[in-house]
Amino acid sequence: MIFSFNATQDFDFMTYFARHIGATVENDMMVIPLQLGDGFIRKLSFGPEFKVTLHHYLLKEDLIIKRNASGQGNELITIFFYSNEQPLGITYGTGSHIQFSERDESAIQVTSNDLDSTIRFPAGYMIHYMVIAISPAYLKNLIALQEHNTTIENITGSGNSFLFLEKMTAEIRLLQKNLGAVEIKNGLSYFYMHIKVQELLYLLFERLSKRESIPYQNINSADAARLLHIRNEVLSDLSTPPVLYELAGIAAMSETKLKQLFKQAFGDTIYNYFQQARMEEAAFLLKQGKRSVAEVGYELGFTNLSHFSRLFERHYGLKPKKYGSAR
Template sequence: MVAGFSYFATTQPTHLTSMTFSFSSTPGFDFLTQFARHIGAPVHNDLMTMPAQLGQGYIRKLTFGPEFKITIHHYLLQEDLIIKRNSSGLGNELITVFFYSNEQSLGIAFNDNPLVLFSNRDDSAIQVTSNDLSSVIRFPANHYINYVVVAITPSYLTALLAVKDPNSVLQTITGSGNSFLFFESMTAETKLLLKNIAAVNMNDNLSRFYMQIKVQELLYLIFHQLSSRESAAYQSINSADAERLLHIRNEILSDLSVPPVLRELAQIAAMSETKLKQLFKQTFGSTVYNYYQQARMEEAAFLLKQGKRSVAEVGYELGFSNLSHFSRLFEKHYGLNPKRFSTQS
């Protein structure tokens, strides 16, 4: 799957009521304690159960030391939840890794502009960010929300990874004072691991030990993905850049039948073509065109699996005038031509 959320930008009506929680992401900040205080819920043994009048589910925190902790969110609310993370203003003193695994669309932005909404093909993704970037996330009401947040200091992560020759991405993340944002796709292995973590019986005497191992396994999976990226000079990013990149991503994916034109995208982003190319590849791990093509093939696979369209209809819908070219490109991605893929799905 392309790094990020899923395929199409959408516009969806928001609920008339919503709950907003705003905080500054500093190393000493305790999300669970402050959020529980915000909604008037008690915390017992680092577990907060959602009050019945708000919904159902829980938030759990596990601390593995002063430099490494995890927060598990699993709940269904009766109104939208908006979480606003404000810049710490302290530089990269804390690395935050968000694992989103949701069945419904999320909204995310990096300033106070209207949220960018994502479709629900598969709203699973991983976001790695420094704590000096602001962000706004909207979780929809009446749908189960599942996400995990790992917070870790650069020095602790460096010791944990113990990489002798890190690429530029790992150097940036573990370095001092860097502002960064990286999106990665969520593999099937990561999704399964997240489900296993959510199902752990925390009453077991060795549950904390088990959880620490599994959280490190989560970190291994994401940083293994990031370590395979091409090593290139890093360009600093701020919240405004991040917002523009998400907007450009949605422009690319809003109509997969039309190839992106870099010049037009650069004008929309108010960036030079060079800056846009660099920041897009740095953030999403792929060039603009390759990102588009990957999403195009994934949408083709999705449509073929539905069994409601022929291979020709899918190809033409995605802008291929030459069906032989469509078949070759699809087979390159999936190892099967579209016809065989559709019959085996």
Template sequence: MLFSFTATPDFDFMTYFARHIQATVQHGLLVIPDSLGQGYIRKVTFGQDFKITIHRYVLKEDFVLKRTASGQGNDLITLFFYSNEQALEIAYNDDPQVLFSQRDESAIQVTSNDLSSTIRFPAHQQIHYVVVAITPARLTELLAVSEPNSVLQTITGSGNSFLFFERMEAQTKLLLKNLAAVDMTDRLSQFYMQIKVQELLYLVFHKLSLRENTAHQTINSADVERLLHIRNEVIRDLSVPPVIRDLAQVAAMSETKLKQLFKQTFGATIYNYYQQARMEEAAFLLKQGKHAVGEVGYELGFSNLSHFSRVFEKHYGLNPKRYSYS
């Protein structure tokens, strides 16, 4: 199933999607027809400038969501929270889609409204994601930051093009789960939802406020597509460190531009991003209890196990052996 839409400032996803699948929206709830699958989409609004949409369903066929920028301005900030168990395919231009790995460090996206995107949701799998849309003015009012860093200035400014990825911590996952479970028949549910959505925004923007205060580089859909491809190249084989020169050639960017845009978008240098992913993979393998410390270290490209232990302890506060028993 393909659903294409143009992201105009006044576009309402629920209304148009309901027409597309010949369903009705009642009290902000769209129930997926049995012919298509099962589940629902729920929208809760906190005014014309602030709303949340919760997607939870299983569909009988692949669902392709194609969003095209309207060219009418981008005075809207959109936050996507992907809590799917499986990987998704996502693209930001018309090139073939790349696999969007559902690693926790990239499960939250904060984007301006002027980037086109295509997301493919696989059939017969649980789809769980949340979208929060808010205007810069409303967000500025909520954040009430007297001296915002360059990231917050870019997001709350007018007419800026941006895309930032952030980690999804356990606290955020739990909050998303609780939001989906709210009983909307309760008289104070709207009040409760607004408090919890603001808490969700706090968790994201608190982390973004800690990023390095550097000048923002303008980004477009083609840049984002290249960055996603480079990100996947970086984590494709965690036993091999990334080579900036080679990655720059793949991205068709200068090394300087690639390093700047990658750090701006993902919040870490290419090498630090790689190292973090490598340590997370090591932690996962150690917790499984099926691999010895030496096996994990060698599998991830460490020829010196003492070096592996030092790097791992720097990330997790415990050496690999102690971590595996914790």
């Protein structure tokens, strides 16, 4: 099943999707028809410039959602929170299909609505995700920034095109889960949800605000596709450090542009991003308890186990052996 839409500011996803699949909307909720699966979509509207949709369903066939650029410039910020371990496929522009899940650094995506994207939701898996759609001006007033911050100013500024990716922290994951479980029975429930959605935005932008201030570049759908492809290349083999000039060749960008756009989107340098992923994979393998510290170190490309141990301790505050035994 394919659902395609244009990302204009006044677009109401749930209403048009319900029409597309022959479902009805009642009290800002749409129940998935039994012939298609099980679950629901809920809409929360806090005004024409601040809306939230909560998705919770299991489908009998793959769902492909295609978002087409509005063609009107950046008039809306879309914030996508994906909290499933089941990997999800996403494509920007005409780029290649990239997998991501709540375990990685792109489970939260903040984009301007002038980027084309395609997301494939696999059949047979319970899907949980949330989308916040908010205008730059509304978000700017909501945050009420008192001091200069490049990242937040670029997101809330007028006419900027961007893609920022963040990790799903335990605190954000728990808050999102609780939001999905609230029953909207009266005005106070709605008031509660309004507060909690703002808390979710605070947790996200508090993380984004800590990013290093760097010169900003507008990004288009093709650039977004290349960046996700490069991220995939970096993560495809955690035993081999990335080589910048090789990645620049793959991305068809200069090394300078690639470094700047990657850090802008992911909040870190390519090498630091690789090392962080490497340490997270080491932590994951050690917690499984099926490999020794040496086996994990060698599997991740460390020939010097003392260096591996020091690096791991720097990230997690414990030596690998102690971390593994603490599971």
